[in-house]
Amino acid sequence: MNALSSDASKSAIHPSASGSSLVALNRWVAEVAALTRPDAIHWCDGSDEESEALIAQMQADGTLLPLNPDTHPGSWLHRSHPDDVARVEHLTFVCTSEQDDAGPNNHWMAPAEAHAKIDALFDGCMRGRTMYVIPYCMGPIDSPLSRCGVEITDSPYVVANMRLMTRMGADALARIEREGSGQAARGGPADTFVKGLHSIGELDPERRFIMHFPEELTIKSYGSGYGGNALLGKKCHALRIASYQARSEGWLAEHMLIVGIENPQGETHYVAAAFPSACGKTNLAMLIPPEGYRRDGWKVWTVGDDICWMRPGADGRLYAINPEAGYFGVAPGTSAKSNPNALETIRKDTIFTNVGLTADNQPWWEGLDNGQQPVTDWRGNPYDPAKGPAAHPNARFTVSAKQCPSWSPMAEDPQGVPISAIVFGGRRASLVPLVFEARDWTHGVLVGAAMGSETTAAATGAVGVMRRDPMAMKPFCGYNFADYFGHWLSFDTPGAKLPKIFHVNWFRKGDDGRFLWPGFGDNLRVLEWMIGRVRGEAGGVETPIGTLPAAGDLKLDGIALSEEAEARLFGFEQAGWKAEFDSIGEYLDGYGSRMPQALKAEQQRIAGL
Ligand code: SAT
Ligand code: MN
Numbered sequence: 001m002n003a004l005s006s007d008a009s010k011s012a013i014h015p016s017a018s019g020s021s022l023v024a025l026n027r028w029v030a031e032v033a034a035l036t037r038p039d040a041i042h043w044c045d046g047s048d049e050e051s052e053a054l055i056a057q058m059q060a061d062g063t064l065l066p067l068n069p070d071t072h073p074g075s076w077l078h079r080s081h082p083d084d085v086a087r088v089e090h091l092t093f094v095c096t097s098e099q100d101d102a103g104p105n106n107h108w109m110a111p112a113e114a115h116a117k118i119d120a121l122f123d124g125c126m127r128g129r130t131m132y133v134i135p136y137c138m139g140p141i142d143s144p145l146s147r148c149g150v151e152i153t154d155s156p157y158v159v160a161n162m163r164l165m166t167r168m169g170a171d172a173l174a175r176i177e178r179e180g181s182g183q184a185a186r187g188g189p190a191d192t193f194v195k196g197l198h199s200i201g202e203l204d205p206e207r208r209f210i211m212h213f214p215e216e217l218t219i220k221s222y223g224s225g226y227g228g229n230a231l232l233g234k235k236c237h238a239l240r241i242a243s244y245q246a247r248s249e250g251w252l253a254e255h256m257l258i259v260g261i262e263n264p265q266g267e268t269h270y271v272a273a274a275f276p277s278a279c280g281k282t283n284l285a286m287l288i289p290p291e292g293y294r295r296d297g298w299k300v301w302t303v304g305d306d307i308c309w310m311r312p313g314a315d316g317r318l319y320a321i322n323p324e325a326g327y328f329g330v331a332p333g334t335s336a337k338s339n340p341n342a343l344e345t346i347r348k349d350t351i352f353t354n355v356g357l358t359a360d361n362q363p364w365w366e367g368l369d370n371g372q373q374p375v376t377d378w379r380g381n382p383y384d385p386a387k388g389p390a391a392h393p394n395a396r397f398t399v400s401a402k403q404c405p406s407w408s409p410m411a412e413d414p415q416g417v418p419i420s421a422i423v424f425g426g427r428r429a430s431l432v433p434l435v436f437e438a439r440d441w442t443h444g445v446l447v448g449a450a451m452g453s454e455t456t457a458a459a460t461g462a463v464g465v466m467r468r469d470p471m472a473m474k475p476f477c478g479y480n481f482a483d484y485f486g487h488w489l490s491f492d493t494p495g496a497k498l499p500k501i502f503h504v505n506w507f508r509k510g511d512d513g514r515f516l517w518p519g520f521g522d523n524l525r526v527l528e529w530m531i532g533r534v535r536g537e538a539g540g541v542e543t544p545i546g547t548l549p550a551a552g553d554l555k556l557d558g559i560a561l562s563e564e565a566e567a568r569l570f571g572f573e574q575a576g577w578k579a580e581f582d583s584i585g586e587y588l589d590g591y592g593s594r595m596p597q598a599l600k601a602e603q604q605r606i607a608g609l
Contacts, residue, residue, distance in 0.1 A: 071362050094108060161398050350398065481591060529549050548572060
């Protein structure tokens with residue numbers, strides 16, 4: 001018996017639960033234990049001792065391999081099952097009573113059928129294993145915008161990741177207990193937390209489902225240990241379930257980074273930006289200003305790199321929190337050039353998943369560009385370039401957000417940060433210019449709804465295929481997109497002081513297939529223009545698709561752009577956009593009469609360009 005399971009009992013009752021407020025939680029844990037039949041139950045308290053014992057256990061059984069303690073202290077390599085490396089959108093379901101409520105944007109199954117199907121897999125699946133009960137809080141423990149959940153899992157790797165990615169353990173349990181008694185006193189249901197049940201099962205892609213029951217605030221995930229499928233606080237709770245809750249409670253749960261841009265006058269503007277998975281959210285959130293900007297006093301503050309919860313404040317502005325406490329970032333491509341802050345963040349106490357190794361046991365991935373070479377690939381085989389990359393293209397690092405040099409202390413502010421600008425962006429090799437501004441909120445919602453992007457390795461399936469990914473929420477919206485767009489439109493009320501909405505495309509290519517915009521730190525030039533627009537200072541030219549910066553509106557000193565690059569990055573291509581708007585119209589029509597009329601009217605207005 002290991003250190004953790006020997007002191008764990010078979011009791012499904014939390015050891016300190018004397019009062020009635022944890023009744024709902026205890027009852028559910030007991031039900032799950034009766035179904036899954038674990039050998040032991042461990043209630044996670046989030047302590048250092050607990051973490052050390054778990055890590056020792058995972059080191060002993062090979063789940064975690066120690067990395068070079070001189071170069072990467074406290075850091076580990078996890079090699080996943082080779083068939084379990086990404087999200088599985090075709091096995092992810094939103095199970096609402098009415099199919100239309102899930103919408104054409106989701107796979108749907110009737111709740112009773114889904115429960116029956118997945119419970120059959122859970123039946124007895126934890127025999128011989130320890131069941132971990134993880135109370136967690138998404139967002140600062142004392143924030144009114146935060147929400148709690150409990151994940152039950154048989155994976156210690158999931159526990160270790162949840163500890164980095166969420167506020168996990170005793171404080172979260174105390175908040176759940178408080179909220180439970182508050183609700184009970186008001187006569188409501190005592191369980192206010194999201195219930196997430198997870199088992200790695202047999203890690204068999206044929207026996208794998210990620211199911212969401214938004215009406216029951218419940219998630220059931222079986223057969224995968226991969227982040228987005230298994231760390232249930234993240235995409236399953238903080239996006240799919242939260243987006244559903246947010247709709248009825250008047251807030252927004254979005255797939256957005258949050259970054260603070262401090263100008264030389266010391267004024268910080270917070271920007272929330274939605275990009276699909278593996279399109280550079282982490283890089284933008286941790287941007288390092290180009291040298292001239294640094295000299296002038298510009299600073300960048302990282303609040304979040306993946307998820308943003310926003311709610312109107314008393315002053316009519318939108319206030320945002322990052323519900324997460326860590327980063328689950330894509331390793332390949334992360335380098336001293338692309339994201340020095342990320343490299344600094346992951347120098348210690350980091351879990352790497354599916355990266356390669358150097359001869360002296362340092363993590364390695366394509367694009368790291370540090371002069372070292374891999375000897376072992378992500379599967380643990382001798383590295384052979386003929387057999388593929390050393391790191392899996394979706395290899396990840398998990399690390400506490402506070403280790404980031406640009407981490408913003410405002411990430412702990414219970415009130416959140418006021419948002420000045422919302423940015424939508426995709427990977428578009430052609431047509432879409434570097435940046436444009438929507439003319440008003442309704443137009444901005446259309447810009448988000450019409451987002452397109454080329455697919456990446458973050459989900460299984462073909463890479464590089466253009467698909468509509470509205471607001472980067474295609475894999476993550478827990479309800480019908482038509483209703484979601486309607487919800488977005490509903491924020492435009494008298495007295496609201498809404499952020500300006502922009503669209504960017506860092507990925508425009510030239511005829512030779514190379515990116516035309518340098519990206520990374522130079523993206524601050526684009527953010528500066530946006531902030532100038534917010535302050536009513538920066539100029540631009542109006543076009544049917546929105547306002548583009550004219551020559552001279554964006555500072556380009558020190559960047560050598562070819563004539564072709566300037567024309568494509570800052571030009572409006574009438575014929576291409578006409579075809580694009582026809583295709584956007586067809587996309588919106590796919591949602592039938594549920595699609596808000598205001599959005600269709602906006603599409604038609606612009607389609608006449
Ligand atoms: O695996 S995650 O879904 O958390 C990462 C991503 O795809 O955005
Ligand atoms: Mn993401």
